[in-house]
Amino acid sequence: MSQTQKGNAVIGQSGGPTVVINQSLVGVIQEARKVGHIGRLLGSRFGVRGIVSEDFQELNDVPVELLERIAQTPAAALGSTRDKPDAAYCEKIFASFAKNNVRYFFYIGGNDSADTARIVSELAKKSGYDLAVFHIPKTIDNDLLVHDHTPGYGSAARYVASAVLGDNFDNRSLPGVKIDIIMGRNAGFLTAAAALARRNEADGPHLIYVPESPLTEDKLLADVEAVYAKHGRCLICASEGIMAPDGKTWTEKLSSGLEADSHGNQQLSGTGTLGDSLAELIKTKLGAKMNKKLRVRADTLGYPQRSFPGFASPVDAAEARLVGRTAVQLSATGARGGSIAMRRTSSSPYAIETFLTPLESVARLTKHMPAEFLDGGNNVTPAFIRYARPLIGDLPVVGSFDELKAT
Amino acid sequence: MSQTQKGNAVIGQSGGPTVVINQSLVGVIQEARKVGHIGRLLGSRFGVRGIVSEDFQELNDVPVELLERIAQTPAAALGSTRDKPDAAYCEKIFASFAKNNVRYFFYIGGNDSADTARIVSELAKKSGYDLAVFHIPKTIDNDLLVHDHTPGYGSAARYVASAVLGDNFDNRSLPGVKIDIIMGRNAGFLTAAAALARRNEADGPHLIYVPESPLTEDKLLADVEAVYAKHGRCLICASEGIMAPDGKTWTEKLSSGLEADSHGNQQLSGTGTLGDSLAELIKTKLGAKMNKKLRVRADTLGYPQRSFPGFASPVDAAEARLVGRTAVQLSATGARGGSIAMRRTSSSPYAIETFLTPLESVARLTKHMPAEFLDGGNNVTPAFIRYARPLIGDLPVVGSFDELKAT
Numbered sequence: 001m002s003q004t005q006k007g008n009a010v011i012g013q014s015g016g017p018t019v020v021i022n023q024s025l026v027g028v029i030q031e032a033r034k035v036g037h038i039g040r041l042l043g044s045r046f047g048v049r050g051i052v053s054e055d056f057q058e059l060n061d062v063p064v065e066l067l068e069r070i071a072q073t074p075a076a077a078l079g080s081t082r083d084k085p086d087a088a089y090c091e092k093i094f095a096s097f098a099k100n101n102v103r104y105f106f107y108i109g110g111n112d113s114a115d116t117a118r119i120v121s122e123l124a125k126k127s128g129y130d131l132a133v134f135h136i137p138k139t140i141d142n143d144l145l146v147h148d149h150t151p152g153y154g155s156a157a158r159y160v161a162s163a164v165l166g167d168n169f170d171n172r173s174l175p176g177v178k179i180d181i182i183m184g185r186n187a188g189f190l191t192a193a194a195a196l197a198r199r200n201e202a203d204g205p206h207l208i209y210v211p212e213s214p215l216t217e218d219k220l221l222a223d224v225e226a227v228y229a230k231h232g233r234c235l236i237c238a239s240e241g242i243m244a245p246d247g248k249t250w251t252e253k254l255s256s257g258l259e260a261d262s263h264g265n266q267q268l269s270g271t272g273t274l275g276d277s278l279a280e281l282i283k284t285k286l287g288a289k290m291n292k293k294l295r296v297r298a299d300t301l302g303y304p305q306r307s308f309p310g311f312a313s314p315v316d317a318a319e320a321r322l323v324g325r326t327a328v329q330l331s332a333t334g335a336r337g338g339s340i341a342m343r344r345t346s347s348s349p350y351a352i353e354t355f356l357t358p359l360e361s362v363a364r365l366t367k368h369m370p371a372e373f374l375d376g377g378n379n380v381t382p383a384f385i386r387y388a389r390p391l392i393g394d395l396p397v398v399g400s401f402d403e404l405k406a407t
Numbered sequence: 408m409s410q411t412q413k414g415n416a417v418i419g420q421s422g423g424p425t426v427v428i429n430q431s432l433v434g435v436i437q438e439a440r441k442v443g444h445i446g447r448l449l450g451s452r453f454g455v456r457g458i459v460s461e462d463f464q465e466l467n468d469v470p471v472e473l474l475e476r477i478a479q480t481p482a483a484a485l486g487s488t489r490d491k492p493d494a495a496y497c498e499k500i501f502a503s504f505a506k507n508n509v510r511y512f513f514y515i516g517g518n519d520s521a522d523t524a525r526i527v528s529e530l531a532k533k534s535g536y537d538l539a540v541f542h543i544p545k546t547i548d549n550d551l552l553v554h555d556h557t558p559g560y561g562s563a564a565r566y567v568a569s570a571v572l573g574d575n576f577d578n579r580s581l582p583g584v585k586i587d588i589i590m591g592r593n594a595g596f597l598t599a600a601a602a603l604a605r606r607n608e609a610d611g612p613h614l615i616y617v618p619e620s621p622l623t624e625d626k627l628l629a630d631v632e633a634v635y636a637k638h639g640r641c642l643i644c645a646s647e648g649i650m651a652p653d654g655k656t657w658t659e660k661l662s663s664g665l666e667a668d669s670h671g672n673q674q675l676s677g678t679g680t681l682g683d684s685l686a687e688l689i690k691t692k693l694g695a696k697m698n699k700k701l702r703v704r705a706d707t708l709g710y711p712q713r714s715f716p717g718f719a720s721p722v723d724a725a726e727a728r729l730v731g732r733t734a735v736q737l738s739a740t741g742a743r744g745g746s747i748a749m750r751r752t753s754s755s756p757y758a759i760e761t762f763l764t765p766l767e768s769v770a771r772l773t774k775h776m777p778a779e780f781l782d783g784g785n786n787v788t789p790a791f792i793r794y795a796r797p798l799i800g801d802l803p804v805v806g807s808f809d810e811l812k813a814t
Binding site: 013016017019043057062066067068069070072073074075076077078079080081082162163165166167169170172173174178272273275276297298299300301302303304306307308309310311395396397398399400401403404 | 420423424426450464469473474475476477479480481482483484485486487488489569570572573574576577579580581585679680682683704705706707708709710711713714715716717718802803804805806807808810811
């Protein structure tokens with residue numbers, strides 16, 4: 001293929017931020033420069049929106065020094081979107097692709113973004129437009145089917161485990177009940193990562209609640225009471241998506257109960273709602289039962305989970321770069337598209353390999369925590385710890401006077 | 408003084424955690440070993456409580472390797488308390504001190520802890536008990552009078568500036584209004600530190616609200632609207648203690664307004680309340696005015712500000728160690744007590760020296776942000792940036808495609 005015949009490529013980023021999403025972007029840019037089969041490499045601003053509006057960032061000549069800084073920067077450097085294109089939207093995308101001779105489309109995102117990639121790919125085939133579409137995985141939720149795990153998860157898990165590690169010492173120094181609400185509407189992987197903070201049996205988190213294990217008010221209160229009786233304190237980590245046995249989320253239940261408040265609006269749909277409500281529940285019900293002033297606090301860990309800088313998991317950062325490079329390598333060998341997945345080839349020492357899986361195998365679908373990772377409705381198993389530990393890197397070094405007793 | 412005549416010492420930790428409070432503890436232990444004028448060095452568990460119950464951790468022989476790990480560990484390694492001793496409580500403290508031949512008392516904490524130290528010191532004098540009492544400063548609020556700044560602040564400020572740095576990129580990639588609620592009930596130093604995240608005029612935080620500058624609903628809404636019109640997004644950092652012009656905190660106002668809700672309880676007194684309420688206010692009032700679906704989110708940064716591990720400011724960690732060592736050195740030279748303060752001897756390059764200030768000059772009192780640090784009720788001045796920048800260490804490296812335009 002001569003230089004003038006080279007197809008151009010568009011790369012876009014989509015969905016919620018991670019701290020390594022730009023590692024994948026830079027992986028694509030680096031590999032495209034190395035392989036040389038792509039003509040112009042265009043960064044689409046704000047996901048698919050930038051394709052339609054032809055709002056492109058030229059990526060062929062960005063200095064390496066800047067790229068390496070961008071790779072370490074949280075959140076989509078090109079901008080993101082939650083747009084999901086329909087057929088009419090796709091027509092506009094193809095018009096832009098045709099006009100700019102775009103033959104490769106790389107889309108970095110989660111299962112919604114994989115679905116966008118699938119729609120674009122299928123409509124391209126139908127309309128006879130020659131286009132290779134690659135989904136490059138990214139989600140802190142770790143909820144993509146087929147994928148052993150997803151770039152973005154390891155760093156978010158590292159943040160969560162570290163925050164909870166610190167919070168465990170905070171809770172030791174001023175004992176009480178502490179609740180940390182952790183991201184994950186449908187899958188509990190990120191909340192479960194809090195378990196990596198434990199060094200021994202007395203350490204928190206003492207209770208871990210994920211959406212996969214339905215939780216009743218009675219169980220929560222009984223759990224907290226038992227832990228408090230044993231340790232004189234209790235550190236709880238709960239997913240924002242924890243469910244009641246009827247399949248409704250706790251947040252839905254709390255919100256619907258509060259629609260009838262004096263303000264007539266859904267004020268409790270904000271981010272602190274669930275944590276505050278759990279704190280109030282425990283304070284009221286257990287405080288009364290235990291006949292004392294129970295110290296109960298709640299934090300909702302919030303956006304730092306997905307965008308705290310300078311604290312990425314080195315493994316996660318390297319893998320995010322790798323899947324970006326792999327997508328470009330595959331595009332050069334004639335592959336027509338798919339999602340770049342990782343497979344664990346060895347647990348000890350930890351090792352992975354990449355492979356291509358059809359977009360349909362990932363799009364829209366949500367992977368939940370398997371039963372082998374869940375224990376008793378309030379904990380995770382050693383199998384989960386073995387699964388997650390290699391993904392987060394070393395946690396901060398800590399120490400305690402308790403170690404003197406242990407020896 | 409012969410070995411048998413050496414007085415013993417008690418060290419305790421008090422108040423809310425910081426990530427460097429154990430640096431001060433280890434500084435005391437190290438210096439006591441070096442100087443040798445102290446007999447037994449006893450760590451009081453859970454502040455003054457451990458003195459009364461004689462719950463002591465022997466510190467003379469703790470291995471250095473463990474001490475260095477404890478120094479890097481967030482929150483009081485000896486345990487903390489919010490107890491404030493009265494005369495009767497102090498009687499029990501002296502009984503314990505006398506029984507254990509304690510002649511030096513080191514207390515690490517904020518202005519409440521300085522007040523405890525003052526009370527103990529004064530009652531010791533009155534009762535003719537020979538006791539040197541040293542307050543070793545620690546507070547993320549940075550609100551001690553006389554002190555240029557306090558150990559614990561630099562690391563909390565580093566966390567806040569970093570979280571907001573990441574959140575700014577998050578907000579760029581998915582534009583909208585984002586509110587971050589930052590610790591600081593009475594003083595705005597920690598919230599103000601968010602300004603250190605800015606690299607240029609377009610960067611957030613675009614609005615900074617501190618307790619020292621009263622804030623009306625009208626001003627908040629006008630500010631947000633103006634920023635949104637200019638940047639298409641708005642990142643707000645507000646102290647948990649922001650005040651209305653009548654001197655009441657916003658949280659008080661919101662809570663009192665909500666006591667009348669359908670549940671009949673103060674459910675909005677939890678930690679996410681203020682952020683959620685501000686988000687609701689902006690969404691309702693501005694969303695209607697701007698005639699579109701305004702994306703508004705709120706995070707309450709919570710305990711990670713005071714206990715996130717592995718991310719301390721190196722300057723802060725070194726200074727926390729230094730004030731601990733200085734307290735012991737002064738105790739060896741015959742000083743009878745006081746609070747160990749820092750004075751800035753040079754701004755460029757940054758340099759400090761320690762000095763002793765009377766307990767009364769620090770106890771109970773709160774330092775507020777001076778007028779020269781405040782700008783227009785929604786920002787901080789370059790003078791504040793110059794003051795705070797040297798305290799937090801280097802922020803994480805980041806980069807943006809915008810830099811290409813700038814050159």
